[in-house]
Amino acid sequence: MTETLNQLHVWYQGDEWCPITSTTTLIGKKWHPVIIHRLLEYGPSGFNELKRAVDGISSKVLSDSLEDLESKQLVSREIVNEKPVRVEYSLTKHGESLRPVIVSMRDWGTEYLAPAETPESSVV
């Protein structure tokens, strides 16, 4: 069996464990998929770098989201000692493993939800 996320497999529907509910509990918050996608495509990024990339998110919500993702072991946070201080966010191995999920979401959106004019569509 593959290794599972530590202590994070506790989501049930009623009595029974459900893989889909488990997944949405982890990445079902508004900005999570977009943040993960950015980290998948561009690699480790700093806070403001992410904030610029994830268009429209506020500092607070980005901070909250990253904290949540870190607590779920999908993202890791490393403080780089430069000046000024840099903090680098990157995907953990488990975070990386989400690639098929995020990609399928992106592809479906691209195929079925694209605006008619199709301008410079940005996938963050």
Added chain:
Amino acid sequence: MTETLNQLHVWYQGDEWCPITSTTTLIGKKWHPVIIHRLLEYGPSGFNELKRAVDGISSKVLSDSLEDLESKQLVSREIVNEKPVRVEYSLTKHGESLRPVIVSMRDWGTEYLAPAETPESSVV
């Protein structure tokens, strides 16, 4: 280009359109993926059938969710004239097209989030 969902491709991040945000806006509510998965795997179902299958959901929330999915053209609702009255919910073509997304969520959950004991895990 593939046909897109009518008037439903309006989700942007800030200025720019984002496929992932668009997708999560459609299926990002708590029970949506589970409901869609059930319809994908078992085909058209009645209200109480769904309620039993989606363990833990209340009548109100199921009703709300189905209404939302219908408004987004992912689920269709048909009244079957029997007695007592039956209502049948099924996926539209667009709803069906979500299969890769839902399946990837299920598979990821199964691989990385399964309980250690792995009892009778139900994917609805």
Added chain:
DNA sequence: CTGTATCCACAACGATACTG
């Protein structure tokens, strides 16, 4: 059987301002 009507609780999101 298939819902609706209320009403409540709380989580999530967001704007703004401020800090080391």
Added chain:
DNA sequence: CAGTATCGTTGTGGATACAG
């Protein structure tokens, strides 16, 4: 640069009761 502190608004879900 990388956040935190506040505070308010809205969204989402859930419990319970009732109805055609």
